Amino acid sequence: MRSADLLHFNLQLVLRHRFRSLMILLALAIGVAAVNLLTGLGEGAKAYVLSQFSLLGNETLILLPGKKETRGTMPPLTGESPRDITLDDASAISRLPGVVAVAPLSVGMAQVHIGARTREVIVTGTNRAFFDIRQLQLQQGQMLPARDLDIASPVAVIGSTLKQELFGNTPALGQWLKAGDSRFRVIGVLDSKGQAMGMDMNDLMLIPIASAQRLFNKPGLFRLFIQSQSSDAIPAVKQRVEQLMQRRQGGVADITLVSQDAILSAFADILSALNLAVSGIAAISLLVAGILIMNVTLISVSQRTAEIGLLKALGASNSDVQTLFLTEALLMALLGAAAGILLSELGLWAMRLRFSDLAFYSPWWARWLALAIAVATSVLFAWGPSRRAAGLQPVNALQGRRTDA
Amino acid sequence: MIELHQLCRSFLLGDQAVKALDNINLSIRAGEYISVMGPSGSGKSTLLNMLGLLDAPDSGQYLLQGTDTTLLTDNERARFRRQHIGFVFQSYHLVPRLTAQENIELPLVLAGVPPQQRKPKVAAILAQLSLTERASHLPNQLSGGQRQRVAIGRAIVMQPQLLLADEPTGNLDSQSGLDVVNILEQLNQQGITLLVVTHDPALGQRARRRIRMVDGRIVADEQHSTAAGTLHA
Known part of the structure; x- marks a missing residue:
């Protein structure tokens, strides 16, 4: 055929x-x-x-207070470490070779008032470097001011959901809001980004780290983001940070350093x-x-x-x-x-x-x-x-x- | 043309071997008109399949135009079938999705004949069987007589020497049956060897040579100079 x-x-x-x-x-x-x-x-x-899990970027280390195991049991609740990481530690780390920037984080809940409206908000104290490390984009306004870590200023950048809930469709930039006993002026609104690493970026209020420490009356940092030159430099930076903290904390480095690889392997x-x-x-x-x-x-x-x-x-x-x-x-x-x-x-x-x-x-x-x-x-x-x-x-x-x- | 020597074929029915063909000796000359009659189960159909190379014997010899067909491979048997033998079945066995024209063309397609050579052959057959107007009808749009004419067309399109018909009028009314028989006899007069297996005595008696089978054996093989009787069903 x-x-x-x-x-x-x-x-x-x-x-x-x-x-x-x-x-x-x-x-x-x-x-x-x-x-x-x-x-x-x-x-x-x-x-x-x-x-x-990759949003962190593989050039970033996270420094946590206290020696913690990343495997096995549930991690201990924060705030029980005997030794805090202070802003001075953060400044010292930022001067280490191979470190490009550090972003300290201090997190707490605060009642935020605007006029008659009140809302419980997660307030995060940090600095300008945090915007780079977490790749946060602004919808309007500007980022937190680039100043020394220990200088407080009454300014805030808020997430898009929070902006909507507090201000509705009226402009938020330049408005004052009250968090706890302090007043903050809104200087920026974040672009909506969604959830990352368990934090809802749309529901956030960012203020300078020194202001947050004053607001919560808490000198210790929740954590510190350390950005290195490149992913290849991570092991060297890790070692230097450990040595430095050992010196500063009197012989025992009571800290935990986490890299993206470690997170990924924990979730292997x-x-x-x-x-x-x-x-x-x-x-x-x-x-x-x-x-x-x-x-x-x-x-x-x-x-x-x-x-x-x-x-x-x-x-x-x-x-x-x-x-x-x-x-x-x-x-x-x-x-x-x-x-x-x-x-x-x-x-x-x-x-x-x-x-x-x-x-x-x-x-x-x-x-x-x-x-x-x-x-x-x-x-x-x-x-x-x-x-x-x-x-x-x-x-x-x-x-x-x-x-x- | 055809020589059968001590041909045997048995089937297992349950655990019992039934001899469908029991030492058949038969010789057929080119151009003969033969009818095979006998009760059901007498081996008529088995003989037909055997002659048509659709079945192979258990023992014995079948010479078709001097070739011992029992020694052929499957492919060679298929080629022999295609070139020398045409079949007409009681229930037509047309391919339902193909038109009358395509059904007639099918053996040529299977034989690998190029399309430009197929067309005139099919057209000639259609004209010969007065089916030209029905060429593009599907089988279910044709009457029984027309269907059987298409089946005859398909059987002769390869110009075989041997035409085997198994109860060709069995499903037809008497008028269509007579038409079909006339066509078959006409083909026989043009030189084709015609072998008809039938229950119908009227049809059987039209043949010049009448073979009668019982229990796998040929019990009568008579020559008649002229066809006797007329077809009436």
């Missing part, structure tokens, strides 16, 4: 048995789409979690569980797709037993018959897989539009794997029955369906 005729014969089969073809293609497409879509969703979720179990979940989703959808395709192919072949007998009576050899059925299976697999991939990419695109934070992309291997599974299962499961059918005595096969037209 000529290959052009082979293709034409099978195309005719697809086109003139529209309902049957549609059902087979649907099953194939759903199988392939499931693999692609589910893997894409899993990868998107994984990428989201990873990005949440979660990440590997996520990886496992994504692979599991892909495997299950592949299995389901495979079984779906298998059934469809088996039905398609057994429905055409009579035709196999006829083709043999008309002079087709066993290998001709098998070629016909395998070509049909291959044609269907390719058409179905193409439709399925198109469908799932559309689905992922729609998901990305809906949830702009999450990057729902299926990895390239998922598409190839889905295609390979579609082709392999349909050819494999067309192979067996078509071989059996080709081996049937033609007349028996013909008598299998006497009601043929």
Whole structure:
């Protein structure tokens, strides 16, 4: 049989048995789409979690007061360390070689009043370097002033949600608000950024670190962000900070230094569980797709037993018959897989539009794997029955369906 | 043209071996018109399948135009079938999704004949069987007689020497049946060897050579100089 005729014969089969073809293609497409879509969703979720941990940047160290274990038990509650990290420590660290900037953090709750409105707000004392390290963008106004750490000033930068809740649609810049017993002038509003590392940046009020220490009457820092020149310099900086703190704290460095790598490795179990979940989703959808395709192919072949007998009576050899059925299976697999991939990419695109934070992309291997599974299962499961059918005595096969037209 | 020597074929029915063909010896010359009659289960259909190379014997010899077909591979048997033998079935066995024209064209397609050579052959057959106007109809848009004419067209498009018909009028009313028989006999007069398997004595008696089978054996093989009786169903 000529290959052009082979293709034409099978195309005719697809086109003139529209309902049957549609059902087979649907099953194939759903199988392939499931693999692609589910893997894409899993990868998107994984990428989201990873990005949440990566926001810190790999050039940043976090200095915490007290010796803490990052593994095993729950971390102790803050504020129980015998030795505080002070602003003087922060200034000393900022002068160490390899350190570009430090951002101290002092966090507390305060009642914020504006006119008659009152709201409980997390107030964070910090400095200008914090804006760089956390990559905070301003919607309007300016950042905290770049001054020495120990100089207090009555200014505040607020998150976008807080701005909306305190001021509504009226302008906030230049307005005074009262936090505890102190008054602060709003000099900037943060761009909405969402959650990062468990802190809702939209609900934040940032004031100079010295003002915060006065407000909370607490000389110790909650933590200190240390930015190094490069990620390569991190180990050296880490060592210098430890030595310096050992000297300053009288022989024992009662501190904990955390890098992004350490955070990521602490969450290694979660990440590997996520990886496992994504692979599991892909495997299950592949299995389901495979079984779906298998059934469809088996039905398609057994429905055409009579035709196999006829083709043999008309002079087709066993290998001709098998070629016909395998070509049909291959044609269907390719058409179905193409439709399925198109469908799932559309689905992922729609998901990305809906949830702009999450990057729902299926990895390239998922598409190839889905295609390979579609082709392999349909050819494999067309192979067996078509071989059996080709081996049937033609007349028996013909008598299998006497009601043929 | 055809020589059968001590041909045997048995089937297992449950745990019992049934001899469908029991030491058949038969020789058929080119251009003969033969009918095979006999009760159900007498081995008529098995003989037909055997002659059509659709089935292989357990023992014995089948010479088709001097070639011992029992020694052929599957592919060679398929080629022999395609080139020398045409089939007409009781229930037509047309491919339902193909038009009359495409059904007739199918053996040519399977044989790998290029499209430009296929067209005139199919057109000639359609004209010969008065089916030109029905060429692009699907089988379910045709009457029984028309369907069987399409099936005959398909059987002869490769210009075989041997035409095997299994109850060709079994599903037809008497008028369409007569039309079909006339076409088959016309083909026989043009030189094709015609073998008809039937239950219908009226059809069987039109053949010049009448073979009667019982229990896998040929019990009668008569030559008649002229066709006797007329077809009435």
